[in-house]
Amino acid sequence: MENxxxxxxxxxxxxxxxxxxxxxxxxxxYRQHLIRQMSQHAHSEVIGMQxxxxxxxxxxxxxxxxxxxAKVQDEGGxxxxxxxxxxxLGVTREQLIQWLxxxxxxxxxxxxxxxxxxxxxxxxGWLVDGAAIVxxxxxxxxxxxxxxxxxxxxxxxxxxxxxxxxxIMATLMEGTAEQxxxxxxxxxxWWWPSLMMFGPHDGDSPRSSNAMKWKIKxxxxxxxxxxxxxxxxxxxxxxxxKIPDANYxxxxxxxxxxxxxxxxxxxxxIKGNGPCNTQxxxxxxxxxxxxxxxxxxxxAYNEKKEQQLKSA
Amino acid sequence: MSTDNQGPIxxxxxxxxxxxxxxxxxxxxxxxKEMAIENARDLYTRRNEGTGIWLVKAEEIVSVKSGDEExxxxxxxxxxxxxxxFYNMPEGxxxx
Ligand SMILES: [Fe+2]
Ligand SMILES: [Fe+2]
Numbered sequence: 001m002e003n004x005x006x007x008x009x010x011x012x013x014x015x016x017x018x019x020x021x022x023x024x025x026x027x028x029x030y031r032q033h034l035i036r037q038m039s040q041h042a043h044s045e046v047i048g049m050q051x052x053x054x055x056x057x058x059x060x061x062x063x064x065x066x067x068x069x070a071k072v073q074d075e076g077g078x079x080x081x082x083x084x085x086x087x088x089l090g091v092t093r094e095q096l097i098q099w100l101x102x103x104x105x106x107x108x109x110x111x112x113x114x115x116x117x118x119x120x121x122x123x124x125g126w127l128v129d130g131a132a133i134v135x136x137x138x139x140x141x142x143x144x145x146x147x148x149x150x151x152x153x154x155x156x157x158x159x160x161x162x163x164x165x166x167x168i169m170a171t172l173m174e175g176t177a178e179q180x181x182x183x184x185x186x187x188x189x190w191w192w193p194s195l196m197m198f199g200p201h202d203g204d205s206p207r208s209s210n211a212m213k214w215k216i217k218x219x220x221x222x223x224x225x226x227x228x229x230x231x232x233x234x235x236x237x238x239x240x241x242k243i244p245d246a247n248y249x250x251x252x253x254x255x256x257x258x259x260x261x262x263x264x265x266x267x268x269x270i271k272g273n274g275p276c277n278t279q280x281x282x283x284x285x286x287x288x289x290x291x292x293x294x295x296x297x298x299x300a301y302n303e304k305k306e307q308q309l310k311s312a
Numbered sequence: 313m314s315t316d317n318q319g320p321i322x323x324x325x326x327x328x329x330x331x332x333x334x335x336x337x338x339x340x341x342x343x344x345k346e347m348a349i350e351n352a353r354d355l356y357t358r359r360n361e362g363t364g365i366w367l368v369k370a371e372e373i374v375s376v377k378s379g380d381e382e383x384x385x386x387x388x389x390x391x392x393x394x395x396x397x398f399y400n401m402p403e404g405x406x407x408x
Pocket of ligand 1: 045074075078154158
């Protein structure tokens with residue numbers, strides 16, 4: 001009885017585009033969906049620091065190194081905004097990290113691919129951040145207030161990420177034959193994984209329906225993917241990159257038709273069999289464990305200062 | 313307090329320019345005031361977003377919950393005479 005009245009008020013707010021705030025009543029399924037999606041998003045930001053962090057000490061110039069460091073630092077910040085937003089749903093940071101280490105929480109599969117060359121820094125910034133931006137711009141309108149506000153902040157910071165990546169690709173494409181080849185190969189490595197970032201076709205995505213009704217999601221996976229494809233193909237062609245898809249073509253409406261994604265590869269990487277799944281979690285867990293003494297010291301320091309205050 | 317946690321949650325308010333009100337921007341974890349300020353600077357003002365930061369432990373905040381809205385805010389509804397548009401001004405009057 002009580003619940004159905006609450007549900008009515010909740011849905012009425014959603015329909016009227018009024019954001020749901022942490023202390024508002026919400027269906028448990030809405031809360032659980034958000035905890036899963038937002039923590040996965042937070043983990044993606046943080047795990048995503050690894051393939052790029054890999055190149056900070058090997059950047060080709062001081063300019064490139066400063067840019068890459070600022071970018072990777074932003075991603076850490078994005079993770080923190082999102083963890084805090086997730087915590088407003090009544091789950092602790094410790095719990096979220098534990099679920100990540102236990103494999104109960106996921107992160108974007110795209111970060112399970114390796115970054116063997118400098119050109120991968122270009123391809124990641126341009127394509128992976130580019131795809132993330134399309135998704136995140138849409139999520140600025142999500143119905144949960146803290147998530148929406150975190151998205152607005154993140155989107156402001158993202159555009160430099162994509163531009164610095166495209167600049168790296170464009171520079172390489174003006175270079176030697178070897179540099180062009182490096183850029184083309186990186187493009188080929190990241191093109192399909194970045195299209196996979198939008199998730200399965202909507203018909204194959206079990207949780208889509210309530211997510212749309214509750215406006216957690218505002219646009220379908222396939223619509224978002226198409227927006228990304230239509231923006232990115234002309235950018236690739238402009239700098240002379242060849243699309244690794246024999247069947248792509250420009251349609252009359254200005255949109256592009258492309259081949260279907262290799263969904264077996266997609267599900268395989270999600271299941272944990274991508275090239276770097278094990279390494280990514282191992283490195284995260286090691287960093288967390290190595291930081292334990294810092295947390296302990298900080299707690300002890302604070303306790304000591306509070307003692308001093310009391311006895312003063 | 314367990315020895316492996318991230319410290320309490322602090323709410324962060326940033327003033328975008330001198331003279332502007334402080335606006336809530338998000339939250340963070342820190343073990344003490346000093347660390348809260350350093351973390352807030354690194355997390356919320358990497359691009360000159362502010363000229364001032366306020367921090368307060370989340371547990372110290374008192375607030376009115378959404379469910380209480382009616383009893384708290386409704387009494388203002390029937391006091392429209394608190395708004396300047398309630399009053400009839402004579403035709404042709406200026407600067408008022
Ligand atoms: Fe990000
Ligand atoms: Fe980014």
